[in-house]
Amino acid sequence: MINRQKVLEVRHLQTQFRTEHGIVRSVDDVSFRLDAGEILGIVGESGCGKSVTSFSIMGLIEAPGEIAGGEIWLEEQELTKLSKRQLRKLQGKDMAMIFQEPLTSLNPLLTVGLQISEVLTRHKRLSKREVKEQSIAMLRQVGIPRPEQVYHAYPHELSGGMRQRVMIAIAISCGSKLLIADEPTTALDVTIQAQILKLMKELRDNLNTSIMLITHDLGVVAEMADRVIVMYAGQVVEEGDVYEIYRSPKHPYTKGLMNSTPKIEEVRRKLESIPGTVPVLSNMPSGCRFHPRCPVARDKCRAEAPQMKLLRPGVQVRCWLHQEGEVELNEEFKRRAAAGG
Amino acid sequence: MRSLKEEPLLEVRGLTKHFDVGKGWFNRKPAQLKAVDGISFKVHRGETFGIVGESGCGKSTTGSLILRLMQATAGEVLFEGEDLLKLNNHQMRERRKDIQMIFQDPYASLNPRMKVRDLIAEPLLTHHMLEGAQIDARVAELMDMVGLSPAYAKRYPHEFSGGQRQRIGIARALALKPKLIICDEAVSALDVSIQAQILNLLSSLQKELKLTYIFIGHGLPAVKHISDRIAVMYMGKIVEIAAKEQLFHQAMHPYTEGLLASIPISDPTQRSDRQEFILEGDLPSPVNPPPGCTFHTRCPYATDLCKSEAPTLQTGEYGGHLAACHYPRQKDLKVAGSY
Numbered sequence: 001m002i003n004r005q006k007v008l009e010v011r012h013l014q015t016q017f018r019t020e021h022g023i024v025r026s027v028d029d030v031s032f033r034l035d036a037g038e039i040l041g042i043v044g045e046s047g048c049g050k051s052v053t054s055f056s057i058m059g060l061i062e063a064p065g066e067i068a069g070g071e072i073w074l075e076e077q078e079l080t081k082l083s084k085r086q087l088r089k090l091q092g093k094d095m096a097m098i099f100q101e102p103l104t105s106l107n108p109l110l111t112v113g114l115q116i117s118e119v120l121t122r123h124k125r126l127s128k129r130e131v132k133e134q135s136i137a138m139l140r141q142v143g144i145p146r147p148e149q150v151y152h153a154y155p156h157e158l159s160g161g162m163r164q165r166v167m168i169a170i171a172i173s174c175g176s177k178l179l180i181a182d183e184p185t186t187a188l189d190v191t192i193q194a195q196i197l198k199l200m201k202e203l204r205d206n207l208n209t210s211i212m213l214i215t216h217d218l219g220v221v222a223e224m225a226d227r228v229i230v231m232y233a234g235q236v237v238e239e240g241d242v243y244e245i246y247r248s249p250k251h252p253y254t255k256g257l258m259n260s261t262p263k264i265e266e267v268r269r270k271l272e273s274i275p276g277t278v279p280v281l282s283n284m285p286s287g288c289r290f291h292p293r294c295p296v297a298r299d300k301c302r303a304e305a306p307q308m309k310l311l312r313p314g315v316q317v318r319c320w321l322h323q324e325g326e327v328e329l330n331e332e333f334k335r336r337a338a339a340g341g
Numbered sequence: 342m343r344s345l346k347e348e349p350l351l352e353v354r355g356l357t358k359h360f361d362v363g364k365g366w367f368n369r370k371p372a373q374l375k376a377v378d379g380i381s382f383k384v385h386r387g388e389t390f391g392i393v394g395e396s397g398c399g400k401s402t403t404g405s406l407i408l409r410l411m412q413a414t415a416g417e418v419l420f421e422g423e424d425l426l427k428l429n430n431h432q433m434r435e436r437r438k439d440i441q442m443i444f445q446d447p448y449a450s451l452n453p454r455m456k457v458r459d460l461i462a463e464p465l466l467t468h469h470m471l472e473g474a475q476i477d478a479r480v481a482e483l484m485d486m487v488g489l490s491p492a493y494a495k496r497y498p499h500e501f502s503g504g505q506r507q508r509i510g511i512a513r514a515l516a517l518k519p520k521l522i523i524c525d526e527a528v529s530a531l532d533v534s535i536q537a538q539i540l541n542l543l544s545s546l547q548k549e550l551k552l553t554y555i556f557i558g559h560g561l562p563a564v565k566h567i568s569d570r571i572a573v574m575y576m577g578k579i580v581e582i583a584a585k586e587q588l589f590h591q592a593m594h595p596y597t598e599g600l601l602a603s604i605p606i607s608d609p610t611q612r613s614d615r616q617e618f619i620l621e622g623d624l625p626s627p628v629n630p631p632p633g634c635t636f637h638t639r640c641p642y643a644t645d646l647c648k649s650e651a652p653t654l655q656t657g658e659y660g661g662h663l664a665a666c667h668y669p670r671q672k673d674l675k676v677a678g679s680y
Contacts, residue, residue, distance in 0.1 A: 045532035046503075159623040189395035189559065191620040194603035198619060216532060219562075219605025223612065242609045260537030262566035263607045264589060270544065271566065273537035277502040 005036040006075075007177055007210040008057070013070035015049075015056045024281045025068070026052040028234040031308075036177065037208040039200075041225030041242065043215060043257070047278050049234040050214045054180045057212075058097050059087035074178065093123040096171035100183035102163035106155040112139070112166050113151035116173055123174045138169040143199055161192035165199065172203060179203070180212045185220065197224060218261050222246060227314070230254045233279055233289040236308065240315040248329070250317040252294050255329055288320065296321065296336050348422060349383040350521060350553050351407070356380050356416035358402055362628055372628050376402045378577035379416070381654075384521070389547065389554040391568030391585070393561055393600070397627060398574040400557045404523045407555070408440055409433055420521070438468055441514035445526035447506030451498040457484070457509055458494035464516040483512040486549075488542060504535035511542065515550070523555045528563055540567055561604050565589060573597050576627060576635040579654055583662040593664035595640050596620075634667070642668060 015027040027049045034040045044050045055061050057072055059079060072079040074095060079087065099105045107115060116135040120126060126134065132151070139147035142165040155163055164184060171179055181200065185193035197220065203209045213224055221228055221242065228245045230238040230253065238251040249255040259272035276293040279285055287304050291297040298320070306320045321327045357379050361371040377399040384390040392400045405411040407418050409425060418425040425436060441464075444450040451460055461480045465471050471479055481491035487508040498506055507527065514522055524543065528536040540563060546552060558564045564571060571588050573581045573596065581594040592598045599620035606612065622639045625631050633650055637643040646667050654665040 045534060161623055189624075190561070190603045191395065191599055192623070193605075194619045195621075197605075217605065218533070219607055222607060222609045223605040225609075246608050246610075257533060260534045261607070262537075262540070262562040264562050264565060264601075264604060265607070267586075270541050271537035273541055274534035275538075277504060277535065278532070 006033055006073075007036050007038075008034040008075075008212070009071075009073040010053070010057065011071045011073070013053065013056060013072065014068045015052050015061060016066060016068045018064040018066075019282070021282045026065075026234055026281060027056060029070075030231075030234075030236050031070075032229055032236065032239065034178070034210050034212060036210055037204055038227065039204060039211045039213055039225050041213050041215065041221035041228040042231060043218060043221055043228060044231035045216055045257075045278055047233075047281065048231040050231050051182055053231075054097065054182050054212065054214055058091060058095060058180060059084070060097075089123075092119045092171075092176070093174045094176055095178040095180065096174075096176040097180040097182065098164065098167045098171050098184050100186050102160065102167045102187075103155060105167060106163060108155055110154075111151070112153050112155065112158070115166070116151075116170050119170055119173050134173070135169075138173045139166070141172075142166075142169045143195075144169070159192075160188050161195060164188065164192075164196055168196075168199065168203070172207065172209065175207075176209070178210050178212070180214070182214045183216070184213070186215070186217070193220075200224065218257060230257070233284065234281060235289065235318060236316075237290065237318045238316065239308075244315060250311070250315070250322060250326070250329065251290075251319050252296055252321075252329065253290050256293075256295075288318075296332060347385065349419075350386045350421065351384040351555075352381075352417075352419040353383075353403075353407065354381045354417040354419070356403065356406055356418065357414045358399075358406055358411065359414045374628050375577045375630065376627070377406060377413075380572075380574070380577075380579045382572055382579065382582060384553060384555060386520075386553055387547075387551055388569040389556050389567050391564040391571040392555065392557045392574060393559065393564050393571060394574035395559060395600075395624065397576075397624060399577040400559075400574050401525055403574075404442065404525045404555065404557050407523060408437065408442055410442075434468075438517040439520045440523065441517065441519040441521075442523045442525060443507070443510050443514050443527045446530050447503055447510050448498075448530075450510055451506060453498055456495055456497055457489075457501075460498070460509060461512045461516060464513060468517060470517065479516070480512075483515055486515065486546070487512045488538075502535075503531055504538055507531065507535075507539055508542070511539075511546070515546070518550075519552070521553045521555065523557065525557045526559070527556070529558060529560060536563065543567060561600065573600065576624070576630055578635065578665065580636065580666070581662075581664040582654070587662050591662070593662065593669035594636075594666045595642055595670065596636050597664075598670070599639070634665075642670075644668075 011031050013027055013030045014025060016023050016025040030053055042050045056067055061067060067080050113135055116138055117131045120131045120134055136147045136151055139150055144150050144162060144165050185196050200211060204211055215221060225242045228240060228242050229236050232253050238254050249258060256274035260274060262271060274293050279289060285292050286302060288301040288306055291301040300320050306318050308316045308318050309322055310316050311322060311326050321332060356377055358377040360374040360376055362374045363372055394400045406413045413426055458480050461483055462476050465476055480494060484491045489508050528539050531539060556564055556567050565585050568585050571585050572579045575596050581597045592601060599618055602618035620639050625638055631638050634647040634652055637647040652665045652667045654663050
């Protein structure tokens with residue numbers, strides 16, 4: 001798995017939307033890379049920009065939205081410069097996406113078979129018979145029982161888990177190296193979620209697919225990801241190896257997220273919660289965007305926005321605490337509490 | 342452990358809700374969907390009784406049946422010894438003061454054209470509890486109780502975030518000083534950091550006001566966090582009831598076991614020692630449930646007996662650990678899961 005071949009690199013991406021209230025920047029200076037066969041977890045709460053990031057990569061940002069800056073490299077190609085037509089050739093073939101609600105992303109009027117065939121016909125030169133054979137093979141590969149029958153079924157005849165399997169079959173049918181999964185299991189029941197996560201792991205193991213897994217669920221990330229990016233209010237606030245992030249989160253927001261998640265193996269009277277709410281994009285706080293909710297915010301945090309600071313290769317954080325070197329967060333919290341805030 | 346003689350606040354006996362689905366052809370009877378199929382449980386004063394299960398298991402219908410938002414097909418709902426299902430509408434209306442509900446989606450459950458003050462005052466007015474200035478005082482008190490500044494009383498719901506709206510929903514539910522609150526997926530639509538705020542609020546209100554909760558949810562970690570005892574539902578039936586520690590560490594029903602194993606881990610270092618117990622397949626059709634134990638189609642331990650005969654949940658004493666399974670397991674589970 002030590003295959004360090006880069007599949008995707010996003011550099012200083014900025015995506016903005018023109019609204020009545022002026023320009024709203026949903027994604028502000030987001031950078032990361034994804035290697036072959038790697039699962040990158042992107043975590044954050046609603047409105048943090050995680051979905052807009054993935055839409056930007058896929059070339060799905062429509063007016064009044066636009067990519068205002070930055071670069072997106074898919075292997076050797078820079079995507080932000082491409083025309084719609086050129087992007088079309090890549091969508092579904094070199095990069096594919098699955099969404100939260102498979103019922104809204106599948107066409108209810110077409111059979112499952114037609115929808116898989118569509119992608120194969122568009123991107124590959126195959127005879128009709130070959131298309132059908134391959135479609136059924138794809139359905140079988142994603143663990144759909146009786147694929148010959150499901151081929152002729154309509155989406156409404158399938159359960160939520162089966163529909164998501166169909167979406168995955170469509171996504172991988174042309175051998176895409178990059179799979180963007182945007183909250184792929186959020187709408188599913190836990191037992192079905194476990195099945196879909198297992199399937200995605202198998203894809204990675206067998207086909208060396210790179211997966212960008214977008215989720216609000218820290219458990220799903222702990223289960224799946226190799227590396228993690230935490231987003232808050234349109235920015236990446238922390239990046240690191242999954243073990244490292246769970247063992248010792250660097251950003252107070254990451255720590256807050258982990259502490260506010262109820263854990264099965266623990267009995268706690270009270271959950272530690274993050275006070276306040278996520279800021280509105282059109283009305284960002286000054287300085288560090290997290291400072292109004294941060295337990296260790298100082299004057300500097302209110303006045304000046306921190307930049308991403310590289311602590312170690314692969315570990316980055318956007319927080320003033322770590323500007324002069326890494327700080328142990330728990331110790332810092334205790335110290336501040338003892339000093340009376 | 343509580344004394345066994347203590348009367349439960351709520352006792353549900355054989356509660357059943359069948360829906361007719363589709364039209365009957367000629368003289369044939371329409372197909373029946375057994376949303377809730379003869380469930381029984383007791384809820385004691387001051388406790389939180391959790392109900393978990395996947396979509397379509399009947400957990401939300403159970404909540405609606407208790408409050409009579411839906412007419413039950415059969416069964417009894419004894420609240421302080423009185424069967425709610427036998428009350429006439431007027432009597433039931435009186436009783437609703439004691440039983441309130443908090444809903445999943447605070448965006449959908451608040452009238453967007455009403456100000457917060459009016460939303461919270463509405464139950465007080467409907468039940469003629471208070472008048473004039475008393476109402477404003479009570480609204481301010483309630484807003485304070487749920488952590489909203491009374492200065493926001495003149496605002497509309499759209500000016501609030503999801504978490505704050507859920508606080509408004511809670512204030513409404515508390516307005517009539519209920520004894521029992523049914524929380525139907527009350528934190529499921531909220532972001533994790535906000536979910537924690539609301540769970541903490543519910544816990545502190547419970548202590549302060551001596552409330553009893555029925556907490557319905559599909560997110561096991563949240564339900565476990567807040568509940569004292571938990572019932573697991575599958576296909577309209579309760580398959581297991583136990584104190585939460587027992588349920589999470591000595592699950593007896595294979596469905597519970599599968600449910601627990603499918604919760605994502607909370608720490609990546611647990612990946613390797615995680616049990617591989619992923620339930621295969623989907624929920625069967627509720628209109629045409631499998632014969633025998635409804636879980637047998639997905640159960641790795643099913644035998645011929647399970648395919649022909651439905652197991653029953655033995656009614657036992659309070660605090661007992663019950664499972665509707667021919668082969669209850671009660672092995673020690675290594676639960677690695679969390680959210």
